[in-house]
Amino acid sequence: MQCPESDDAVQRDVLQAIQGVLHNGKHIFNEEEDERLASIVDTMIEKDLLPEQELTDWINGLASCAELPKSRNQTIARVNSKNFLRCLYFRRGRDSQENKLTATMLAAVTKCNRFAIS
8 A cells, every 4th residue: 555556546446446345245253354454444544645525435335234124234245344344443443533434433333333313
């Protein structure tokens, strides 16, 4: 993410790859994969590598899996996305002020959490 050859197109490809891994349809992560993936996106946010609105839209896209019909694939996508977003939210918690991006993360986590009280 930080090498000079990593332009916006590469960064967008990375986000799409992360979404594909989270919504893999086979495995709910249990080896801290969510933490490793959060490191990548955290770096993108920290270094302002993509516009905030683009990242906000991507995060909202992750949470859209909660609206899919209930199935094994939907459950995998929802649980992986929820855990990833929690990791990212708490990493970003070191920012002293809440901003649009952290508010979006929190809303997306809540959307993916079927036990959350609306």
